[in-house]
Every structure is written in structure tokens, then in C-alpha cells.
Amino acid sequence: MHAILWRDGRRLSSFRAILALLMTSALGLWGYISVQNWAGAASLEDRDPWFAGYVDATATPVFAFEDVDAAGARDIVLSFIVADPQEPCTPTWGTAYDLEEAAVELDLDRRLARLEQLGADLAISFGGLLNDELATVCTNPAELVRSYDTVIERYDVTTIDLDIEGENLTDSVAGQRRAEAIATLQERRRDAGEDLAVWLTLPVAPFGLTEDGTTAVQQMIEAGVDVAGINVMTMNYNDSKEQGESMADASIRALQATHRQLRIMYELADIELSDATLWRKIGATPMIGQNDVVDEVFTLKDAEALHDWAVEKGLGRMSMWSLNRDVQCGPNYVDLSRVSDACSGFPQGDVRYADILAEGFAGRLDASAGIVTTPEPRDPADFIDDPDTSPYPIWNEEASYLAGSKVVWYRNVYEAKWWTRGEIPDNPVLNEWETPWVLVGPVLDGEKPREIPTLPYGVYPEWDGTVIYDKGERILFDGMPYESKWWNQGDSPEAYAADPDSSPWTPVRLEEIQEILIELEETPAVAPSGEEPTG
Template identity: 55%
Template sequence: MAGPSRTTHLRGLVSRRFPDRRLSLVRLTILIGVLTGLVFAGFQGWKWFENETTPTRAAWFAGYVDVTATPQFGFEQPRSDADKNVVLSFVVASPDEPCTPTWGGAYTLDEAKDQLDLDRRLARLRQQGGEAMVSFGGQLNDELAVSCTNTAQLKKAYASVLDRYELDAIDLDIEGEALGNTEANARRASAIAALQTERAAAGSPLAVWLTLPVTPDGLSPDGTTIIADALAAGVDLTGVNIMTMDYGQSKAKNQSMGDAAEAALTSTQRQLRVLYDRASLHLTDATLWAKLGATPMIGQNDIRGEIFTLEDAAQLNAFALAQRVGRLSMWSSNRDATCGPNYDDVTRVSDACSGVDIGESSFSAVLGAGLVGTPDSGSGVVTESEPLAEQDLTDDPKTSPYPIWDADVSYREGSKVVWHRKVYQAKWWTKGEVPDNPVLQSFETPWTLIGPVLPGETPIPVPTLEPGTLPEWSGSTVYEKGARVLLDGLPYEAKWWTQGDSPQAAETEPDSSPWLPLDAAAVLATLATDPPAAG
């Protein structure tokens, strides 16, 4: 997410709605219906969540607030209940004193009290039932651990912010060059682990969220390494918040921002399981989902063409409630408005408006529906290994829709198999690679998990062709490239000259076989214009 220094180019921007871009009555009616349904569904979903978990794990919503942005955003006067919790950003290292925390590199904590009235405004928010957490880092300045090379002084710097603002929860936003800074990451992990231990002993436990960039395929290797190193150092992560924004080429061309967010959460949940298993902490699916958060960039993203709409927000909220995700946020509350007529290029990101016409609605209301917790909901919850239910992983050919994976069989791209009661599809040719190998990155495995084998499933019949549709294969016949034959009703095409090589071998050794298996339906569709070649 962007840091405060970006706002220096946007001074004096005033947020107004477009007078010529109002919601139509029909669209407004539909939107109100959707929101009403979401609120009801959110309430129902939350009650179920509440029954399944302890109150301290209550899922929550809070928008990020760019503290130093101009015009100043009045977070201390929430527009609605959805806006009463905030993530104040960003505390970073002072450009002149590396171990001194500042707001955006522009204000020390004392200067923010005097010049931004920050302490008083935070007190006002709490008087109205709101809560805040502070985010360290961001994209445009140095997070404290990057500049402060003394771990003891680094711990003291973090503690000074916690004490100043009476915090029970913090957010560590690590992105850009800081992601790969292994020395800084080690210092940060050591300092935060020590703080957690110290505060837990004093009866003031600290919830710690890591915020990291993501793609629809999940966290980068740098991102997973940061988590692994934090766990190894003894940090008890309340959760990992992924920045579901600015995907660039990692997002499929026709993939919506809502679908991309769902994919990113699902991929990261799988990665968290691997990371916690490697740390000898075996967690249930429910706990892993509760340790996940998502933060979209509302409206126009930094990448043109990536626009997170109210419909995407509704989709993400529904997904979060269904999966019982622990947290939703947004970048940023400052931007949760329709741009005014003086902002003539809405494809260019503004720090004071979203770039999309949201009428009388707000992203916070849609994203926050049904999430009733506060940022400190996870403080005091200790992560421990959980007993995992015994699973019957035996695969029965009679109840499997596809062949059961075999280490001795070669699988071509697109092949589907069953393994441990789940269906996988090959991304490329593969042999001997276990489909459920617990890798961190999707590019490390040739298999894509499609989903579980469903109750009552039986083998899916393989489409065949009637005898005589193509010539039957004969071991004594010479076949030229392009010749098509049938074997047991299955069609094949010769890739090169061949004689005596059974097409059946193409199913297990597709690369070395001279035969290419064909789709029966496709063959029927082309027979009229592409008659079978004689052997």
C-alpha cells in the first residue's frame, strides 16, 4: 500500500460526487437489495461464526487511514458503525534518526500530537466505541527494522508507539524492497517476539498482523520466508493480511477483482498450512482461515484497468463470511467517496476519492457487513497445535470420478486424477510427482487442486466412438503422420511414422508414444470436413 509521501502531490484535493454520474433508480434499488441481503446474511454468518469460536476470535473490519494525507481525514467522527475501527498508517523510521518512530517520516509522535491533534482524535474515537491499531511500514518509507539496526533499540521504538497509543494490536506492512531484506526481517521478528513475551507476562498481550503483497496464486517466496522466519523467532502471529490489489500480469485478463481476491485468499490459506506444519504447529482449516485477512484497494488501483467495485466488495465480504476469514480492511478510508467534478481523470489514483461512482453507499459498509469484532480481537489468543480429525484417505476406483494417481504413469497436460479423495489436474506433463506434495509456491508442483471427490461419485465414462467411425488399429499396418485410428473405441492420431506401436501406450507414456489421444466428441465434429487418413 502507498505511504503518506504520495499525498504531497495531491494537496488541497476536495472530494465531491460527480453531478453527472448518479446511480439510476433501478441500479440504486438493486444495490440497496444486495446490501440488505448482505447485512442479513452477514448477521446470520456471524452468529454461526460466534458459535464455533471464542469471542476473542471475532472477525473484524477496519479501513486504513492515511494519517498525514491532505485533506485530513476525520476518522475520529465515524460516518457509520462500519467506520468506527481504523488502522492508522504509517509509522516509519525518521530519515534523520533511524530508531525514532515517525508518522510518514514527517512527524515525530510528539509533533503528530501537536500538529495533527492525533492523540486527542484517537481518544475521541475511543469515546465513541471505536478502536484503532497502528500500521508500521508501507511502501514509500523505511519500516523501523530496515533503518534501526540495533535490536534492543528497535524493540524500544516499537514499544514507544504501543505505550503512546495504548495499543493491544499492531500491523506490520512489509512490501517493496523491505520484503527481501533478510537482516531487517530477522531484527523485526526478534524484537516483536520479545515484545509479545514481555507484554504477555505483564497481562497485556499483543496481537500481531503481518500485511504482505499477494497474487491470485498466493504469497511470493519473500512473503512466505518472512512468515517462516517470524514463526521460527517465536512470534505468535494473530494473522496474515494480504493486499488484494495491484496484481498486474499475475491476474488473468478476464478475472474480476473479486475472483482474484478469492483466489489469493484460497492460495494463501494453503500456504499458511504448509508454513505452520513446518513450524510443528498443525492447525485446522477453521483456524487457518481465521488467521487470514484481505485488504483491497477500493476503486481505481495503481494499475490502470484494475478497478475494485462495490460488487467486488460484496463478493469479498460474502466469501469472508462463508470461510470465516479473520479480518477485512481497505485502502483506504480517505478514498471511500466518489470523486468530485474537479478531478477529471478518475483512471489516475487519488488519495481522497475512489475513482468510481458509489452514490450514497460506501465501501466500508459493504466490506464490513457482519464483521463485528475489533482490531484487538486476537490479543491473548495463543496459537497451539490442534488435534486434527482422522481422515480416510483411501481412494476407491469405484467411487472416484477419474483414475487414481499412479507414480509409474505419465500424465499429459490436462489429465485429471484422484489422490487422497481429491481431484487434481496436470498443468504440464508429469510423472512420479505426488499431487498433494506440500509445496509453498504453485509453480513448484505440476498439479492444480480442483476439489474433493463428492459423495456418491462414480467413474466418469470415457467417451468412445462407434466401430467403423475410424479404422481399427492393427499392429501390422504402417501408419503415416496424421493417420487416425480406433482402439477399444478410443481415437488416436499418429504423430509420426509408426508400425507395431500400440496407441494404448500413449495414456501412460505420452511423450515417447507415436500416438496422440484425441477427444471423441471433437473427432465427431470434424469428421465431415476432415475424413480419416488411411493407414
């Protein structure tokens, strides 16, 4: 496991369509719609979150995952099932052993039976970075379904993990083939009364899933797969991590961005899910200790910070790469920046990362595998904006908004990142840089409208069309301050709203306006000569 935009063609979801209809009809439909229409079925929020560390089945030395002292009899994600280089539709463990060979040479079947005796559950992971995931090279749909099913039946698992990265992820044709095969397999098993939870494990950056990652998720959803969740590899960020940013903070940013992307992907599929349910559909998998990027080390402090945040948010899954590595390197392992399969590369002493990350994730793999994703439609009446209870103006398609402006839309507050006009605040784009708006948070109970700050007469001269203005000069126009971008005469600041690039004027940022008002309040009034100061 290693970590290394949305396409055009947006559509209006059923929720948006109904909401728009309700708003335009002033709730005229409300008496017709029964409450039951908006009461969702059982929610994923009730699913207990679980922890399962990855185990590299073919790593040397062999890791005794069935040993209580080594793994604590915890649930594990055994990796990786990949295609045989000579027989593309034949599943193997890391190309080194087919299933029968693994039973003999690794004694795998017996060790897994022992794991089950100890009360632990098992998930099987397909893919990884180094070899071909089955769907990448097995092009016969029926054979591909049979290959997946062979592994599932052999090890009697109810949860599979599709670790899709590298060339396996960039191959969208293979992605479609994979999605259709998994959809067929899941449908067959559910029709037979058997569970099959499908997790997608994908690379992530602090800005969220890559375009290839979001495509993989969409392919699964559109093919009809009930995706149990998206497990992101919070590791190996390279240049996407800010300088000085901790691994925990970068990981938290990545998970927040993934949550936003997942909400939009389900919304575009006309599946309404609550925020809490979406968090339950997200997992985190840090690479403990030394990452593949030399200057990236996931410390015990990072583990504690990420764990605490994940528990608070209600993530559905916590994993780690890997249980094989959850031990301090011995004195003979000199170069700790060189990643080892058998130790973390971090001075962890007797403390285990698994003990930190697993706390509070008390659910079990098998118990969560039976959850079926059920849409949770929301009551549109809860999202109709009322000017009398909104702290900021309700977004208007015809209005222009400066950087820093705040608006209300569907009972949420958004802030403009740059000048914008006509772009809805909750436009379903998968990448934050595609929208001029950032979500601040919901409108709170009891809030009232806030006044938009303007500057009093006399702070700057009023705009005069006959005056020549040099670059940097400021004026007032309808109480709003503007600054000249270049020499001009006769160009009204009002034109800025229609064409900001061509206008010689740019509005002064709201933050600076507020600072000016504070300075005015703190500065004593100066009376004309011969008079006493007043006020």
C-alpha cells in the same frame, strides 16, 4: 499502501508421517492411539471476523477518524509508523512527525482518546511502500524491539499490522531481523499477560503471494511468531489480472491462492490447521475506487461481490485503503484516473465503501487479539482412501496420468493439468504452476468408482507394428486412442508412459474420448448392405 517460491528442501510433516505409518500398518496402531490425541484445542473458527479501515495519519487534508460521521466510530488501522531518516531506530509517522510531534501538531493522542471514548479499537500499521520500515534500517536487535515496543506502549494497542512491501519486502535480511524482534516482543508481552496480535499485510497477485511474500510469512512462523493472520492487498494487479476480469474476481482468485499457500506453509511448519481456521487467518484490503494502475477501478459492485464471497468463506478480516478516500471526488477534481488521498475517484454518491465491506464483520480488534493459534490435528483414519468409495482411481506412484485424468488422494479429488508420473497430488509447493495437479474437491459421501472411458473396437484401427503411420493418424491400443505426432513405424504407444517426449504417439484427451462416445451413442447403427439395421 500499494501493491506492487518456494525454496527447495521439502520435508515430511508429522501428520504425513503418522498417516503413512497408519496406511502401511492397515490401521494397526489405531487401537493404541487414544481419541484425545486427535481432538484439537479451541479453534480459531470461533473468532468473530472484524472490519477496520486504514487511515493515513499524515495525509492532507487531515482525516477526522474520531468523528462519528466521518468514520462511524469504527475500528481503524492507523498508518504508517516508519523509521526516522536520520535516526533509524526512532519511530515516526511517515517521517513527518515523531511520536511527540504528532501529539502536538496532529493532536493525535487526544483524537485517539476520543476514538476510544466512542468505543472503537485501534491497530497501528508499520511500514508501507514509500519509507523504510523500522527493521529495514534499525540493525540493532535490542533497539529494534524497543522501537516497536515504544509505539505499542504509547498507543496502548493489542494489534499491530506489518505492511511490508517494496524494498522492505525484498530485503530478506531485514525480514529475518523483523521476525526475531517481533517474536521477542510477542513472547515478552504474553509472558506479562498482555495480548499482541501480529498481522502481516503483503502484496498479492491473482496467483497468490509473491516469493518474497511467502518468505516473509515463513520467517515469522519459523522465528516463533504466532501470526494472527495474513492480510493481502487486493489491488494494483497489472498484467497478472486476466483481460476483462473484474477486480472482485481477481481478488477472489488471489485470496483462494493465498489460502492454499498458507495451508502449505503451516503444514511445512508441522502445524495442522483446518480450512476454516486458515480462512480466519486471512484478510482482504482492496483499494477502493481508482487504483494506482489506471485501468483498474474497484467499483461498488466489486465491493459487494468481494464482501459477499468473504462472508461466505469466513475471512477473518476485512480492511480497505482507505477511510480517507471513502467519498466521491468533488467537481474541481478533474482527472479521476489520478489517485487522490482524499476521494475515491469513483462516482459513489452518498454510498460508502466501508458500509458495504463492514457488514457482517462484527468482531472487534481487541477481542480477537487474545486468540492463540492452536494446532488442530486431524484424525488420519479420515484420510485413508478406499477404492470402493472413491469415484476415481487412487493415485499410484508408478502410474502415468494424462492431462484431464482425475485421481483420489487423501480423500480429495485431483485433476492432472498435464502428463505426469510419480508426482504426488498434494505435494507442498507454494505456487500452483509447480505442480501438475489441481485440487478439485473432497470425495463426497456415497460416491462409487467411475469407469474410465475406452473406445469400442472399430472406431480406429488397432495399432500394428508393421504399419507406417503418418502425422495425425489415430489408432487404438488397449482400448485407448492415440494420435501420431510424426511419421513412425514399429513404435509402440506403450512407450509413451515411460518417455512421452520421445514417443511418436500422444494419447487423445479424455474430454475428446467422451465426446466421441456421445457421438457414437447418438449415431444410428449402419447395417451391412441388404440387412435391416438393428439396435
